[in-house]
C-alpha cells in the first residue's frame with residue numbers, strides 16, 4: 001500500500017503503540033516510524049523487535065518532521081507529553097492519541113498544542129490485559145471500532161486522513177464528541193473493569209475461603225474476571241481518575257440495579273431474575289452475531305502468554 005503518512009512518530013511503545021508500529025510496518029502505511037519512550041529498557045526492546053526505523057529517549061527528537069504523531073501513553077501522561085513535544089511539532093502535522101478517556105485528554109493536551117497542527121483525539125476499542133512492546137500484534141484492530149473525537153476547529157480533512165489510517169489497519173471508525181465517548185465507555189469498559197478488580201479483590205480477602213481454593217475451584221466466570229483484573233495498574237488508575245464523573249454516574253445506576261437484584265433474591269422473586277437473565281442473554285447473542293466478541297475473535301491470533309491458572313495445576 002502507498003504510505004498514508006510520511007514520518008509517523010509513536011510516543012509510548014506498549015501494547016497499543018507496538019500494535020500500531022507492526023501495522024505501519026507490515027502494511028507499508030508510513031515511510032518512517034520514529035519511536036520514543038521513557039525507559040531505556042523498553043526502547044531497547046522495541047529496537048530488538050524492529051518496531052521502528054529510529055528510536056529516541058527524547059520525544060522531541062522523535063516528533064521532529066513527523067507528519068503524524070500518536071501518543072500511546074497512559075492518559076494521565078498525555079498533557080505532559082504534549083507540553084514537551086509542542087515546540088518541535090511540524091506545521092500541518094496531525095496529532096492524535098489512543099487514550100481510553102477523551103475529555104481529560106482534550107483538556108490536558110489542547111492548551112499546549114500550537115495552532116499550526118491538527119488535533120484529532122482517538123481511541124481504538126481494542127486491547128487485551130497485556131502491556132509492553134512484546135504484547136502488540138498485527139490483527140489487534142481488525143474488525144474493531146476506533147472512535148475519533150475531533151475538537152472544535154479540527155479540519156475535516158485531518159479527521160478523514162486519520163480515519164483512512166485506522167481503516168487501513170482493519171478498524172471501523174466512528175466520530176463522536178469526547179463527552180459522549182466518555183459516557184459510553186464508562187458503562188461498556190470502565191465500570192466492568194472496576195467490577196472485575198473488585199470481585200477478584202473480594203475473593204482474595206476472604207477469610208473463610210482460602211486463596212488456593214479460589215484458584216483450584218474457580219469457574220470460568222471468575223476466571224474471566226481475573227483476566228480483566230490483570231490489566232495494567234497505571235493505565236487503569238489513570239482511567240478512573242480522569243473519567244471520574246461518568247464512572248461515578250454509571251456506578252450509581254449499577255448500584256441501584258444491584259440493589260434490586262439483591263431484593264429479588266431475598267424475596268424469592270424468580271420471575272424478576274428470569275426476566276433480566278433472558279434480556280441479558282439476548283444482548284450477548286447480538287454481540288457475538290456482530291462479530292464483536294473479542295475472546296472468540298482473538299482466539300488463535302494472540303501472542304503466546306503465560307497462563308497462571310494452568311501453572312496452578314489445572
Ligand SMILES: NC(=O)C1=CN([C@@H]2O[C@H](COP(=O)(O)OP(=O)(O)OC[C@H]3O[C@@H](n4cnc5c(N)ncnc54)[C@H](O)[C@@H]3O)[C@@H](O)[C@H]2O)C=CC1
Pocket residue numbers: 011012013014015016017036037038039042072073074075077080081098099100101123124125126127128129130131132133232235
Ligand atoms: N491496553 C489496552 O487494552 C488499551 C489501551 N488503550 C490506551 O492506550 C494507551 C496505552 O496503553 P497500552 O499500550 O496498553 O499501555 P502499555 O503500558 O503497554 O504502554 C504504555 C507505554 O507508555 C510509556 N510511557 C508511560 N508514561 C510515559 C511518559 N510519561 N512518557 C513517555 N512514555 C511513557 C511506557 O513506557 C510504555 O511504553 C493508554 O492511554 C490506554 O488507555 C486504548 C485501548 C486499549
Ligand SMILES: O=C(O)C(=O)Cc1ccc(O)cc1
Pocket residue numbers: 099100124125126127128129189228294
Ligand atoms: O482486555 C479487554 O477485555 C479490554 O477491555 C481491552 C480494552 C481496554 C481498554 C480500552 O480502552 C479498550 C479495550
